[in-house]
Amino acid sequence: MSITVLVVEDDEDVRETTRLVLERQGFTVRTAADGAEGYELALELQPDVAVVDIGMPRVDGLTLTRMLAGSGTCPVPLLTARDLPEDQVIGFEAGAFDFVTKPFDSRVLAARLRSLVRRTAPPAGPESLGPLEIDRAARRVTRQGEALTLSPTEYDLLMLFLENRGIVLSRATILREVWGDSSWSDEHIVDVNIQRLRRRVGPGVITTVRGAGYRADAA
Template sequence: MTDTVLVVEDDADVRETTRLVLERRGFAVHTARDGAEGYEMAMRLRPDVAVVDVAMPHVDGLSLTRALVAAGGCPVLLLTARDLPDDQVTGFEAGAFDYVTKPFDSRVLAARLRALIGRTCAPTGVERYGPLTVDRDAQIVWRDGVEITLSPTELRLLWLLLDNCGIVLTRSTILAEVWGRSGWADDHLVDVNVQRLRARIGPDLITTVRGTGYRVDAS
């Protein structure tokens, strides 16, 4: 099955160029001219991934990313000229899966998209961890029989912690595994997302190991 990509970009030239280079790399590509149209198309078409420009009028890329995360939509790769670490952290905190700066190499963008699509395909099977029941294939989590809505980032974080039950994971390990970043670490990004996950699944399952990282105790 062909991987589908939604390109959300207000600049017509950049939008068309991105569409062409991705189609040449084997993707089926849909395009949207702004964040509002992008959200509607993402909800209707359910693409495998969205490539979203950050600097768009009215509904910018970060707002669109947050909206897609809240609605359980497709994962987002942000495509932008902003390349400072703070900009990247802001993008990941909004819920983006990856971040590529302009100008981009088409081979690199295609490789990052395929890696992202592969990374968001969870293993199959229903599993139980204490009060949690998870169906990784359907991307559904229940606590004590009640379904919990989690964002794509929260799901990736939960899968990682559950796969390492009883093991302390450092913040740098979590950052590398969940966000694909090993060259730099930002404790705040990890801490914020762990707190969000705790608020969803309950504060009793994730233990903070001071000065090191986090551990899940659910058997």
């Protein structure tokens, strides 16, 4: 599934760097230099997600977020150099779904955007992941016509791999996206749960990438 991202950022260097790193991660990216241009482009494109800088001329990021949230156009993670609690409270009250602090790791940003789209997208028809067929609307996973029984954690793990097909996910990224915390000292919980998921779904779905993490093959 191709994900379209609108990047609204007045700093040209940050805007172009963000565009390039997201395109390398497989996203379709359009950009705007300020909030007014971003709002017009969002209404035209109907992107899956808009990454919005807070401080911009004409229409600032918080105002744009309110406009996009009010129109139901797309979810917005705010791009900011500050991550103070009071800034986040104001952003969430404006309708933001997440915060991305500069500077950011391109792989982490990509994973967070895919996770956000996964959480907010309307149910789609069945999708394939290797030998699996996944119906998100029914939360049903089958392999060769046989329904698989997954725990909530196993299902969340599978959805994360589905949205990141072909991309290596580190244990820290998986912890953050599935358990909401990447600061645990023992990442063994990831290995244990992935082994359980593998037993449920069978071979040909999740590959171990030595020294890096795990990947679901794109095919």
